Structure formats: structure tokens, C-alpha cells
Amino acid sequence: MRDFWLPVRVYLEDTDAQGVVYNASFFRFMERARTEWLRAREIDHGEIDQEHGVGFVLTSVEAQFRAPGRLGDMLAVGARLDEITGARAVFAQQVRRGSQDGELLVDGKAEVACIDTSSGKARRWPENILERLNG
Amino acid sequence: MRDFWLPVRVYLEDTDAQGVVYNASFFRFMERARTEWLRAREIDHGEIDQEHGVGFVLTSVEAQFRAPGRLGDMLAVGARLDEITGARAVFAQQVRRGSQDGELLVDGKAEVACIDTSSGKARRWPENILERLNG
Amino acid sequence: MRDFWLPVRVYLEDTDAQGVVYNASFFRFMERARTEWLRAREIDHGEIDQEHGVGFVLTSVEAQFRAPGRLGDMLAVGARLDEITGARAVFAQQVRRGSQDGELLVDGKAEVACIDTSSGKARRWPENILERLNG
Amino acid sequence: MRDFWLPVRVYLEDTDAQGVVYNASFFRFMERARTEWLRAREIDHGEIDQEHGVGFVLTSVEAQFRAPGRLGDMLAVGARLDEITGARAVFAQQVRRGSQDGELLVDGKAEVACIDTSSGKARRWPENILERLNG
Numbered sequence: 001m002r003d004f005w006l007p008v009r010v011y012l013e014d015t016d017a018q019g020v021v022y023n024a025s026f027f028r029f030m031e032r033a034r035t036e037w038l039r040a041r042e043i044d045h046g047e048i049d050q051e052h053g054v055g056f057v058l059t060s061v062e063a064q065f066r067a068p069g070r071l072g073d074m075l076a077v078g079a080r081l082d083e084i085t086g087a088r089a090v091f092a093q094q095v096r097r098g099s100q101d102g103e104l105l106v107d108g109k110a111e112v113a114c115i116d117t118s119s120g121k122a123r124r125w126p127e128n129i130l131e132r133l134n135g
Numbered sequence: 136m137r138d139f140w141l142p143v144r145v146y147l148e149d150t151d152a153q154g155v156v157y158n159a160s161f162f163r164f165m166e167r168a169r170t171e172w173l174r175a176r177e178i179d180h181g182e183i184d185q186e187h188g189v190g191f192v193l194t195s196v197e198a199q200f201r202a203p204g205r206l207g208d209m210l211a212v213g214a215r216l217d218e219i220t221g222a223r224a225v226f227a228q229q230v231r232r233g234s235q236d237g238e239l240l241v242d243g244k245a246e247v248a249c250i251d252t253s254s255g256k257a258r259r260w261p262e263n264i265l266e267r268l269n270g
Numbered sequence: 271m272r273d274f275w276l277p278v279r280v281y282l283e284d285t286d287a288q289g290v291v292y293n294a295s296f297f298r299f300m301e302r303a304r305t306e307w308l309r310a311r312e313i314d315h316g317e318i319d320q321e322h323g324v325g326f327v328l329t330s331v332e333a334q335f336r337a338p339g340r341l342g343d344m345l346a347v348g349a350r351l352d353e354i355t356g357a358r359a360v361f362a363q364q365v366r367r368g369s370q371d372g373e374l375l376v377d378g379k380a381e382v383a384c385i386d387t388s389s390g391k392a393r394r395w396p397e398n399i400l401e402r403l404n405g
Numbered sequence: 406m407r408d409f410w411l412p413v414r415v416y417l418e419d420t421d422a423q424g425v426v427y428n429a430s431f432f433r434f435m436e437r438a439r440t441e442w443l444r445a446r447e448i449d450h451g452e453i454d455q456e457h458g459v460g461f462v463l464t465s466v467e468a469q470f471r472a473p474g475r476l477g478d479m480l481a482v483g484a485r486l487d488e489i490t491g492a493r494a495v496f497a498q499q500v501r502r503g504s505q506d507g508e509l510l511v512d513g514k515a516e517v518a519c520i521d522t523s524s525g526k527a528r529r530w531p532e533n534i535l536e537r538l539n540g
Binding site: 023027028055061064065 | 159
């Protein structure tokens with residue numbers, strides 16, 4: 001349940017004509033952090049589908065925008081597993097300026113569910129995946 | 136406070152390698168609908184800045200993903216002013232497949248605040264803008 | 271070989287901190303126009319894969335940026351089949367402000383090839399597809 | 406005129422429903438590499454505007470797509486100053502899989518011009534900028 005922080009540079013593609021990071025860009029950043037969080041636990045989408053026939057599906061996300069991101073900023077994008085139940089997992093996420101101790105820009109949350117990839121239906125986490133999520 | 140529905144076609148740019156509409160794309164669609172909702176009330180960002188020295192800032196968004204969007208889908212993206220207070224407005228948003236009576240894909244919410252564009256600080260809606268928001 | 275023009279509104283998502291339409295956004299617009307050009311000829315990716323086992327793959331694109339697009343602009347995005355050979359097709363594309371007679375913003379080109387979707391290798395257009403492309 | 410290579414991970418946001426990296430994503434990657442190339446020469450957009458009243462504007466880009474990028478790939482995105490004249494600079498760009506010695510995915514080119522930021526008109530590079538570009 002340790003925190004994970006991914007450094008992300010703000011490029012022109014992430015900004016908008018209001019001169020700041022566009023709202024949907026933060027959801028892209030938050031997913032990059034969740035992906036790297038999973039990678040650090042050796043949870044790869046393709047592999048868990050092949051081995052276990054399961055996948056992750058994003059069921060909800062939210063973000064509170066506290067302060068704007070700017071072109072050229074280096075951001076720290078955090079992901080922390082906040083809660084895990086039989087078939088779901090909730091990530092607490094943050095975006096901070098500069099580093100994990102920097103100014104808070106975004107407070108977010110993402111909920112993912114485990115699905116059977118052939119039926120698309122929700123199912124419980126395989127034991128092996130659950131261990132790695134909690135690892 | 137009437138509902139507004141914007142038709143949006145799903146193009147390749149909106150999808151991801153899981154074969155469905157990517158989560159952040161729905162936030163782009165939701166903003167297109169809010170922008171057109173404002174345009175229908177003749178509220179233009181540039182103009183209200185020049186005339187009143189105010190702007191809108193997005194303070195939070197959220198989305199529950201109920202069913203996936205697919206490449207080529209025609210979507211109906213809804214925006215409805217749900218609540219308005221002195222300095223804030225909350226939009227209820229939905230994305231439905233085909234039309235406003237179609238399958239619910241996303242249930243969302245967006246909160247915007249009124250700011251003084253020179254100071255960047257929150258302020259009350261100018262009377263003229265408030266009337267148009269409620270119009 | 272008739273011209274096709276798709277109306278595209280510029281939203282915040284399409285712009286960047288330089289206050290104009292971001293370069294990659296124009297490639298998204300150009301693809302929307304090609305997709306609608308194909309749709310008008312009843313060429314659907316899923317269907318031609320199932321019926322003919324073929325697909326389209328983009329082999330090159332280019333754009334000359336003549337004038338900037340702005341937030342709120344209504345654009346006309348054009349696609350015209352310029353050249354078609356055994357296994358390739360070249361589209362001439364333009365983006366104009368306001369309408370197809372408006373100021374030229376972008377002059378572009380896109381080349382697509384026909385591939386066998388099972389092998390991924392280039393192949394000749396099926397006769398049926400070739401007729402519709404030329405139709 | 407040395408080559409510069411930026412490592413870029415392919416995330417879900419960069420892919421499309423055809424299961425590969427979406428064409429416009431490569432233009433985002435190519436710009437990240439040019440931005441870092443400039444940063445390595447201490448050329449910052451905000452700073453050169455303030456100090457010299459000049460800016461860079463992208464006048465054309467192109468890409469030949471040789472092989473598809475895949476979800477999870479680590480890419481090397483290259484930028485090399487290929488040619489520089491009084492008011493323009495041309496970058497040769499490549500995207501390779503894994504590293505700068507890996508499989509070639511994209512062969513690209515980007516041309517930028519120097520403009521006077523107050524008039525928007527093309528002008529010659531300030532001597533100081535020209536030295537750093539050639540550095």
C-alpha cells in the first residue's frame with residue numbers, strides 16, 4: 001500500500017488556450033501513474049488476460065482541481081492503493097508540482113474492477129493478482 | 136435549466152487499445168457539451184472576460200463509467216445546470232449511445248467557479264451572467 | 271473524386287498554451303474527414319475486414335501550417351481522393367476557417383495502403399472496395 | 406547538430422482501437438523530443454519571448470509510418486537539427502522501438518520558423534539563439 005510517484009513533464013500537448021494544463025490531461029497523467037504502479041508489481045494487462053482470463057476495467061474517476069499546472073512544469077503524479085475488496089480496488093491519486101512534497105494541483109480517485117475478459121462480467125480477483133496488488 | 140444534448144461521433148482518436156472509448160475522451164466530450172450549453176446562452180469566454188473581467192474555472196469533475204463506447208458510435212452528450220450558487224455552478228452530465236434515450240454509458244458531474252480574471256480569485260457571478268446561466 | 275468537407279468546431283481540448291490549435295489536433299481533424307469520406311461511400315472498417323479480410327493502414331501524413339486555428343472557430347476540414355493505385359490511395363486534405371471558401375489554415379496529405387488483416391501485408395484493393403473508393 | 410533521443414513509454418492514451426499507437430500521438434512524441442532538444446540548449450519559449458521578443462512557430466511536419474507502436478512499448482524518439490537558415494530550422498526525427506538502435510517505426514521531419522512575437526511575422530534568428538541552436 002506504499003505510495004508511488006511518477007515524474008511527468010508538462011508539454012504543449014497537455015495544455016490549452018487558457019494557458020494551463022487541460023482538465024482531461026490530468027486523467028491521462030493519473031492513468032500513467034496507475035499503469036506504472038501495476039508494472040512495479042509485475043501486473044501486465046496482456047499477461048493477466050492470457051494467464052488468468054481477467055482484466056481491469058475503470059469504473060469511476062474523479063478529480064478536484066486545486067491549482068493550475070503550467071507548460072514546462074515537472075509534476076509528481078501519485079497513486080496509492082486505498083482500498084481493495086473482492087472485485088474492486090480504489091486508488092487515491094494526487095498531482096503535485098515539482099515533487100511529492102510540492103504544491104497540490106489535483107486530488108483524485110480512481111476505481112477499477114476485475115472482469116472476466118471473455119464474458120466482460122465482474123468477477124473476484126484471482127488469488128495471485130490479489131497478492132500482487134497487496135504486495 | 137433545460138437539458139442540452141450534443142451529438143458526438145466516436146473517432147479513432149477517442150478510442151484505445153482495449154477497443155473502447157478511452158476514459159479521458161469522455162471528459163473532452165463532456166466539456167464540448169458544456170461549451171455548447173454556454174454558447175446557446177451566448178456566454179463566450181473571451182467576451183465575458185472583456186466585458187465583465189470574469190472567467191469560468193473548472194473546480195472538479197467526475198464520471199462513473201457504466202458501459203463502453205465503441206468506434207463509430209454516435210453519442211448524445213448531455214449537460215444540465217443542476218445547481219447554482221453565488222460563485223459556483225454544478226452541471227449534471229451524461230453520455231448515452233445513439234440518442235438521449237439510448238443506453239447510459241457515463242454519468243458525470245462538473246463544477247465550475249466564477250473567477251476574477253485579473254486576480255484569479257473566486258468571486259460572485261455578475262448579475263448579467265447569472266441571468267443567462269438561469270435562462 | 272469529389273471534395274468532401276466536414277465541419278469541425280475548435281474546443282479547448284484542441285488548443286494549446288500558445289493560444290492556438292495544437293499541431294497534432296489537425297491530424298485528428300484530418301482523420302475525422304477521411305473517416306466520414308469513407309462512411310459516405312459505405313466503407314466501414316469492421317465490415318470490410320469481415321467481408322474481404324482487408325483493412326486500411328495509414329502509411330504517411332504531412333501538413334503545412336499556413337495560419338493558426340483559434341478557440342471557438344468553426345473549421346471546414348476537406349478530404350479529396352487525389353490518386354489511387356493498386357494498393358494505395360492518396361488523399362489531399364485542407365483545413366479552412368469558417369467554410370470551404372474560408373482562409374486556408376492547413377494544407378495536408380495522407381496516404382493509406384490496403385493490407386490483408388490476417389497477415390498484415392500490403393495487398394491490392396478488392397474490386398468491390400476500389401469501385402466504392404472511385405465512386 | 407548531435408542527435409538527441411528521448412525515451413517515451415506508450416500508454417493507453419497513445420493507442421487506438423486498431424490496437425496500435427494512433428498517428429497523431431507520434432506528432433506529440435516528436436514535439437516532446439524537440440522541446441527537450443531545445444531545453445538541453447537552454448532555449449525556453451517564455452524566456453526567449455521576454456528577452457528577445459521572438460518565438461518558434463511550427464510551419465510543417467510529416468511522418469512516414471514504417472511499423473506500428475504497441476501498448477507498453479518503450480520508444481526512443483529522436484530529434485536532430487538537419488538544416489538551419491536565416492529564419493528557419495529543419496529537424497529530422499525518428500521513432501524507434503526500445504532504443505535508438507531499435508526497429509524504425511516512424512521517419513519524420515519538422516520545420517520551425519522564427520517569428521517576432523508582437524507582430525507574428527517571420528524574422529531572422531537573433532544571433533544569441535542561432536548560436537545555441539548550432540551549439
